[in-house]
Amino acid sequence: MDTKTKELRFAVIGWGYWGPKIARNLESLPHASVTMIADLDERRLTGISLQQPWIKTTTELEDVFRSNVDAVVIATPVRTHYRLAKEALLHGKHVLVEKPLTASVEEAEDLVAISRQQNLILMVGHTFEYSPAVNELRKLIQSGDLGKIYSIETERVNLGLFRNDINVIWDLAPHDVSILLYLLGKTPEQVRVQAHAHLQPHIHDVAHLDLEFDDGMNAHIHVSWLHPCKIRRVTIIGDARMAVYDDTNPAEMLKIYNKGADVHADPGVSYRFGESIIPHIDWIEPLRLECEDFANSIRTGLLPRAHGGVGLQVVKVLAAVQEKLDMQEKDDATLVA
Numbered sequence: 001m002d003t004k005t006k007e008l009r010f011a012v013i014g015w016g017y018w019g020p021k022i023a024r025n026l027e028s029l030p031h032a033s034v035t036m037i038a039d040l041d042e043r044r045l046t047g048i049s050l051q052q053p054w055i056k057t058t059t060e061l062e063d064v065f066r067s068n069v070d071a072v073v074i075a076t077p078v079r080t081h082y083r084l085a086k087e088a089l090l091h092g093k094h095v096l097v098e099k100p101l102t103a104s105v106e107e108a109e110d111l112v113a114i115s116r117q118q119n120l121i122l123m124v125g126h127t128f129e130y131s132p133a134v135n136e137l138r139k140l141i142q143s144g145d146l147g148k149i150y151s152i153e154t155e156r157v158n159l160g161l162f163r164n165d166i167n168v169i170w171d172l173a174p175h176d177v178s179i180l181l182y183l184l185g186k187t188p189e190q191v192r193v194q195a196h197a198h199l200q201p202h203i204h205d206v207a208h209l210d211l212e213f214d215d216g217m218n219a220h221i222h223v224s225w226l227h228p229c230k231i232r233r234v235t236i237i238g239d240a241r242m243a244v245y246d247d248t249n250p251a252e253m254l255k256i257y258n259k260g261a262d263v264h265a266d267p268g269v270s271y272r273f274g275e276s277i278i279p280h281i282d283w284i285e286p287l288r289l290e291c292e293d294f295a296n297s298i299r300t301g302l303l304p305r306a307h308g309g310v311g312l313q314v315v316k317v318l319a320a321v322q323e324k325l326d327m328q329e330k331d332d333a334t335l336v337a
């Protein structure tokens with residue numbers, strides 16, 4: 001078997017909500033198999049030994065690092081990402097870490113540096129960068145079809161899932177920030193934030209982020225664990241056309257509107273109400289494409305789309321937002337005192 005078709009062995013650390021979904025997609029790839037699953041909580045692992053007795057399960061992470069797996073996927077709480085990813089890289093394993101890459105910029109920089117020194121693939125689970133709809137939208141923006149982009153609004157809201165180790169900004173906004181950076185190919189120059197901690201002290205469950213890009217373009221991100229409806233929407237306002245990407249609507253995931261307005265001195269504003277188009281999108285599960293990219297990168301040594309450097313850029317934006325929020329809350333406390 002040559003290196004291109006060599007059977008790749010994966011371990012998954014973290015067998016909660018997301019870990020099994022990644023394992024299912026890795027298992028569906030040719031010449032790849034999940035041979036180990038680890039979780040600190042033994043109860044999570046009991047079902048696996050019954051259904052897939054050939055997969056080794058363990059609560060000892062050292063077993064994973066010292067095993068013969070080629071790569072490790074880390075699907076554990078965010079604050080554990082850095083320690084586990086570093087350990088895996090130092091043991092010579094390629095690593096896919098769930099989003100966000102780490103809980104701080106320093107940690108993300110360190111992982112990127114270690115992966116380079118070790119000549120190993122470091123990838124982050126920015127699943128939406130692999131969504132066929134997001135890629136179609138990216139083509140529309142980059143080809144100029146939507147014209148000059150004035151603004152982008154994203155909404156990612158639902159009831160829960162509440163986390164108690166990180167706030168909603170670090171939990172949900174990594175998706176929106178990664179989508180924006182991927183669509184635009186640039187990072188924001190300024191950030192602003194408004195956030196509220198309604199249910200748990202100091203753990204913000206609703207947040208509004210404003211990102212200012214060069215040439216006056218701005219993006220607004222609304223993330224919430226406290227909302228009656230599940231909304232996963234990105235709205236792009238261009239001067240030629242507008243587009244809505246609705247991840248919860250498979251029949252109309254992407255819709256392009258030939259709508260706009262022009263302001264003239266006389267006779268005032270003219271509106272354009274043209275046709276709407278729903279482009280056909282060949283759908284493949286984004287997580288499958290993400291896993292495929294990880295496996296291909298391991299085989300070829302080429303950087304995956306969502307490589308560690310991309311994860312670092314997103315963590316930089318999240319950290320800048322968190323810093324703004326911390327400063328605002330300190331100022332508010334001083335005013336009240």
Ligand SMILES: NC(=O)c1ccc[n+]([C@@H]2O[C@H](COP(=O)([O-])OP(=O)(O)OC[C@H]3O[C@@H](n4cnc5c(N)ncnc54)[C@H](O)[C@@H]3O)[C@@H](O)[C@H]2O)c1
Pocket residue numbers: 013014015016017018019038039040041044061074075076077078080098099100125126127171
């Ligand atoms: N890409 C996506 O769309 C997406 C979706 C959901 C979650 N995620 C990410 O996946 C990760 C896990 O989220 P989840 O919803 O599955 O959480 P979860 O709480 O359901 O599962 C986490 C699991 O990790 C285990 N665990 C905790 N600390 C551990 C450690 N040190 N070593 C080994 N196991 C440990 C827990 O026992 C638990 O089983 C998070 O980083 C989250 O942001 C990504």
